[in-house]
Each structure stands twice: as structure tokens, then as C-alpha cells.
Amino acid sequence: MPATGWWRTAAIYQIYLRSFADGDGDGVGDLAGLRLRLPYLRDLGVDALWLTPWNVSPMADGGYDVADYRDIDPLFGTLADAEAFVAEAHEAGIRVLVDLVPNHCSDQHRWFREALAAPPGSPARQRFWFRPGRGPHGAEPPNDWRSYFGGPAWTRVPDGEWYLHMFAPQQPDLNWEHPEVRAEFEDVLRFWFDRGVDGFRIDVAHGLMKTPGLPDVGPEPDPADLPYQDHEDVHEIYRAWRRIADSYPDPRVFVGEVWLPTTAQFVRYLRPDELHSAFNFEFLCCAWESNAIRKTIDDTLDTHRLIGAPPTWVLSNHDTIRHVTRYGREDTTFALDARRHGAPTDLALGRRRARAAALLTLALPGGVYVYQGDELGLAEVADIPEDRIQDPTWERSGHTDRGRDGCRVPLPWSGTEAPFGFSPGGAAEPWLPQPATWREFTVEAQEADQGSMLHLYRTGLHLRREALAGLEDDPVWLATDDGVLAFRRGDGFACVVNFTAAPVRLPEHRSVLLASAPVAGGHLPADACAWLRL
Structure with a gap:
């Protein structure tokens, strides 16, 4: 596989590991299932895979609460399984990117357990953001920050101090001012690079550094100037990481999850000595409307051209409502704080538009991401029973936001009833229920239909590689x-x-x-x- 700039034009397929393929029959996707399905991914025509977190985790947030960054969670397999998977993917001509979660770890991580066991002011607590509370007896949080998952961004521990978590309480934020935190993650990078991993997708890449003093945001915060994101010092971290990535004979790659309100903020992460690329959320959130799409394409290309970075094109991922559903609505935009669960949707219209959007993204210069199930035309599953919802957003929002489980339902591979080939015969029920209507959208059913979404994606991806490669950027x-x-x-x-x-x-x-x-x-x-x- 040629090394030079492969990521600049790559088609990258996102694997939500829990929901891709179950090899051991416990109802949860794993490395064994993924390895069995590598021929499918090879034939689909993708250049690389991005895997959501596979590290040891209590799974309070689907693996984005990491307890051990250097090992594989037993739910998914073993470290040996991971190494075998990387080798087999490379043999199939497919690169491998894995998720890195540096903003926060699990409350079960050894560092946080040490911090809880240590007294206030101890060195163990300095790796996190422990602070005394405000008000009488310190009973109020240290500041007014709110968690992205809803509710306060602070939780109080028995000795009276509070710790910061911009996501769930089980995900304490790490203090990136601490040299041990920086050294630890640089070692984690080398650990996986040495095992053949081709790069990392960096979770919450804009959020690592906080404004000193952790000031209040106030009643009307400026989205472009929040003290818990996009601090200038974060770029020093990525410059150090880039030096590590570039030190390998086959240079490794970083892709940033950068959700920021302005283009000027976004592009700083893509300077030549920082991240290689970042997700184009402006395109993902854009309405299905010609002028809006054209403006977003123009803005994206103009912005990336200035810094010599390749654009990326993204329609869906594991955090967003599937675009088949979104495009079938009166309002076809997407915003994290307005998922609009339950809005009326014309799925036939949504699928027509999704087919068109697929070819549009594949025709544009740069890289493209395909979220698992996009190629099958899967819609958001809107009717997961409340007692089966697992996304922490559901509880944190007081049962007002159903969260992201609707786009994370296990894939349908074959057959006419659940689990649709996701698990072997006699297996446990899938961790999220699959709708009966998915019998029409299995890989097996679409293989037999030349007009299916799967055939459209396969043809488009192969033509992109063969006929569109080398066209004007x-x-x-x-x-x-x-x-x-x-x-x-x-x-x-x-x-x-x-x-x-x-x-x-x-x-x-x-x-x-x-x-x-x-x-x-x-x-x-x-x-x-x-x-x-x-």
C-alpha cells in the first residue's frame, strides 16, 4: 500500500464495533465478527476503517469512558485479536484508524481511583479537575458549566470536593496542563502505532485544554469563546503528536473531531504540523437545499485550500440521526442540541435524497466517510423501547432526549428475522433491538438487487477509485x-x-x-x- 498522502483522498468506513458483527454470540459486535466481515469491506471498495473505541471500558458511554488505553475490552476480544485484525486488514489493502479519547477517561481508570482514594490537594488529584465547591459549605458546583449530556458538569465526592466532567459523571476530564497526562498519551500513541495502527480519530479534539481559573460562562455565553473548548494551548499538544506520527517510516495519521462554531477556529487544527484532517460537520448539518449545499462546498474548499489540507465529506456518524431519516423531514438540517426525535419523516423521500447525497459526496475532491449502514440505506430507529435505551443522554436529560441509540442499532446481514445474521445461530438477543422492517435492507437482500443502495455504494466507491482518481481538485x-x-x-x-x-x-x-x-x-x-x- 503506498504511503504518501493516502488519507487525502481516502474513502473511510466507520465501524461502530458493538453493532457491526457479533462473532461470539453474546449479542454485541466484536473483533471476531469484524474479521469475518473483512471480505465484505474489501469488496465494498473502502480504503480504510475507523473503529470506535475498543479499549477496556465499563461502557457507561459506549466505550468513550476508557479504563485502560493499552488493552482491548473483553467484550470485543483480546489484544492478540486486535493485532490479528490489523494484519488481516492490511493484507486486504485496508488501513486502520482507531478512536482515541484524550479529553476524559473512565471513573474506573487507575488514575481516577487513586484520586478518589487520595485527600484534597494531593498529587493524584492534579491529573484531573478537582475543586472546592461554592456557596455555604461548598455545596454548589465550582462554576456554571453544563455537561454536553445535560445537567451540571460537576459531581461532588464524599470529602466535599467536586470534579469536572464535560460528559457523563463516569467520564472525568483529564487535566492537560499536567505533564504526566501529556507523557501518558504520547506513550499510548506509540503503543498502538508500534502494533500497526495507521492513525487515530481524536475524540473531542477541541476540548482538551481549559481556560485557567475555569471561569463561569455566564447566562449568555459566546459559542466562539467558551472556556472549556478551543483553547490556544491545545495546538501545542497536536504539534507534539504530529512529530511522533511523522517519526514512523510509514507516517501515521490524525483525524480530528472538531465541533466549533466558526471556520477560523476549525482550520487552525489543520495546519501542516498539526492534524491531517478533520470531520466536515458543516456539510453533515447542512440542509438538503441547493444553495445551502453549494455554499458549504465552496466554503469548505476555500478554507482547506488556504492551508493545503484535504476536505472531508460526511453524511452521518454514530452521534447523529441517520441522514435517510433527516433528509425525509421538512427540516433536513441537523444540530446536536436539536435532534428532533419523532419529527414526521418520509423515508422513501429520505432514501432518494440519501442516494443522491452519496454520489455527490463521492464525486467531490478530498476524503469521504461512510458510516456503517449508510451503504444499506438504514434509517434511524425511532421506537427503541425506553427500557432498552442505553445512551447516557437519556438519563442525563431527564428522559427528554432519546440520545444516539437510534443510529447504533446492530446491522442486518441476512435472513428475514432478527438478529438478521448479526450474530450466529442460537446467540443472545442483540444489545439493541432491530426493527422487523430491516428484512428488506439486509446485505443478503441487497446483493440480489442491482438497484439497491448497496450496489450504488459499491459501484460509486469503485468508480471513485478507478475513474475519478486524479481528477482536478x-x-x-x-x-x-x-x-x-x-x-x-x-x-x-x-x-x-x-x-x-x-x-x-x-x-x-x-x-x-x-x-x-x-x-x-x-x-x-x-x-x-x-x-x-x-
Whole structure:
């Protein structure tokens, strides 16, 4: 596999390990199941895999509460299984990225257990954010920060001090001002790089450093100037990490999860000596509307061009409502604080738009991410019984936000009833229930249907690698009617997207390379995309 800049144009498939494939029959996805499905991923045509956390964890937040950064949770397998998986993926021509969770660890991590056992002011507590409370007897939190999962960002311990957790109480924030924290994670990087891992996706990459003194945000905080994110000193951390990544003969890669309100903040993480790329959440959150999509594409390309970083295109992930559902709504945007669970959805419309969006993202220059199940056209599962919901957001929000479980339901592989081939015969029930309607969306059912979403993705990914590789990185917009977007890359390829409710005539072309819906009489149907040879 060539090493130079592979990540600049890669198609990367996100594996939510708990829900991809269950090899041992306990109802939870694992490395054994993933290894069995590597041929599927190879044939799909992806260049790399990104795995959500596989480390030892009590699973208070689906593995994003890490108790041991250098070992695999028994739920998923062993360290030997992980090493075998990396080797087998490489043999299949697939790179491997894994999640790194540096903002916080688990309350079961040895450091935090030591901190709880030590008195206030002790060195063990200095690796975290322990503070005395405010008000009479210190009964009020040290400041007014709120957890991303709802409720206060502070929990009080028996001796009266409070500790900071920007997510769940089981996820204490680490103090990145402490040299031991920095040294520990640099060693963790080397541990996995030495075992062949090709890179890391960095969770909450913008959140590691906090403003000294941990000041209040006040009643009307400025989203672009919050004391718990995007502190300037965080860039020093990534410059140190980049030196480690670049020290390997086959340089390793960092992808940042950077949710920030302004482009100016975002691009600083992509400077040549910091992260290699970051997720394009502006595109993920954008409405299915031609002007909005065009502006987001232009802004993305302009921004990345200035710093020489490759853009990325993302439609869904394990934290967002699946775009098949989102695109079938009156409001097709997405925001973390407004998931709009239960909003009316036209799934047939959503799938038409999702097919078009898939070809649009695959046609754009840069890298593209495919969240598991996107290629099957899976929708959000909106009716998980309340007693089966596992996302901590459900409890932290006082049962007002159903959280993210709806996009994390185990994949359907085969058969006509649950578990749809996710687990072997006689296995335990999947950790989240699968809807009966998924019998129509199994890999097996779609293999037999040339018009399926799976065939569209396979064809698109292979053509992207073979026919689109090497095209111009600067798309040129073509003149179109309102509600239609068209661009060419070079002189031989064009992509046309019809956002309107009626068919539109395609521009002059030699042939249709691929289309998300049947093209008849030179017309592209509503909510469809076509790739053209010019």
C-alpha cells in the first residue's frame, strides 16, 4: 500500500464495533465478527476503517469512558485479536484508524481511583479537575458549566470536593496542563502505532485544554469563546503528536473531531504540523437545499485550500440521526442540541435524497466517510423501547432526549428475522433491538438487487477509485436552473444534482457513468444525482 498522502483522498468506513458483527454470540459486535466481515469491506471498495473505541471500558458511554488505553475490552476480544485484525486488514489493502479519547477517561481508570482514594490537594488529584465547591459549605458546583449530556458538569465526592466532567459523571476530564497526562498519551500513541495502527480519530479534539481559573460562562455565553473548548494551548499538544506520527517510516495519521462554531477556529487544527484532517460537520448539518449545499462546498474548499489540507465529506456518524431519516423531514438540517426525535419523516423521500447525497459526496475532491449502514440505506430507529435505551443522554436529560441509540442499532446481514445474521445461530438477543422492517435492507437482500443502495455504494466507491482518481481538485460550477447543482472536475467528468421536485434536462454529455435514479430521455429525476462523461 503506498504511503504518501493516502488519507487525502481516502474513502473511510466507520465501524461502530458493538453493532457491526457479533462473532461470539453474546449479542454485541466484536473483533471476531469484524474479521469475518473483512471480505465484505474489501469488496465494498473502502480504503480504510475507523473503529470506535475498543479499549477496556465499563461502557457507561459506549466505550468513550476508557479504563485502560493499552488493552482491548473483553467484550470485543483480546489484544492478540486486535493485532490479528490489523494484519488481516492490511493484507486486504485496508488501513486502520482507531478512536482515541484524550479529553476524559473512565471513573474506573487507575488514575481516577487513586484520586478518589487520595485527600484534597494531593498529587493524584492534579491529573484531573478537582475543586472546592461554592456557596455555604461548598455545596454548589465550582462554576456554571453544563455537561454536553445535560445537567451540571460537576459531581461532588464524599470529602466535599467536586470534579469536572464535560460528559457523563463516569467520564472525568483529564487535566492537560499536567505533564504526566501529556507523557501518558504520547506513550499510548506509540503503543498502538508500534502494533500497526495507521492513525487515530481524536475524540473531542477541541476540548482538551481549559481556560485557567475555569471561569463561569455566564447566562449568555459566546459559542466562539467558551472556556472549556478551543483553547490556544491545545495546538501545542497536536504539534507534539504530529512529530511522533511523522517519526514512523510509514507516517501515521490524525483525524480530528472538531465541533466549533466558526471556520477560523476549525482550520487552525489543520495546519501542516498539526492534524491531517478533520470531520466536515458543516456539510453533515447542512440542509438538503441547493444553495445551502453549494455554499458549504465552496466554503469548505476555500478554507482547506488556504492551508493545503484535504476536505472531508460526511453524511452521518454514530452521534447523529441517520441522514435517510433527516433528509425525509421538512427540516433536513441537523444540530446536536436539536435532534428532533419523532419529527414526521418520509423515508422513501429520505432514501432518494440519501442516494443522491452519496454520489455527490463521492464525486467531490478530498476524503469521504461512510458510516456503517449508510451503504444499506438504514434509517434511524425511532421506537427503541425506553427500557432498552442505553445512551447516557437519556438519563442525563431527564428522559427528554432519546440520545444516539437510534443510529447504533446492530446491522442486518441476512435472513428475514432478527438478529438478521448479526450474530450466529442460537446467540443472545442483540444489545439493541432491530426493527422487523430491516428484512428488506439486509446485505443478503441487497446483493440480489442491482438497484439497491448497496450496489450504488459499491459501484460509486469503485468508480471513485478507478475513474475519478486524479481528477482536478478544484471543481468548476456549471450554469444550471434554480435548484440544480452541477460541477465538472477537469474536462471529462461532471456531477449533476437535482434538488427540485421535477425532472430536469441534463447538460450535454457523452454518457451517464452512474446515477442514483434511472435517467430517461436525457432527464434527471427529482432528488437524484448523475455522474456524466463529458
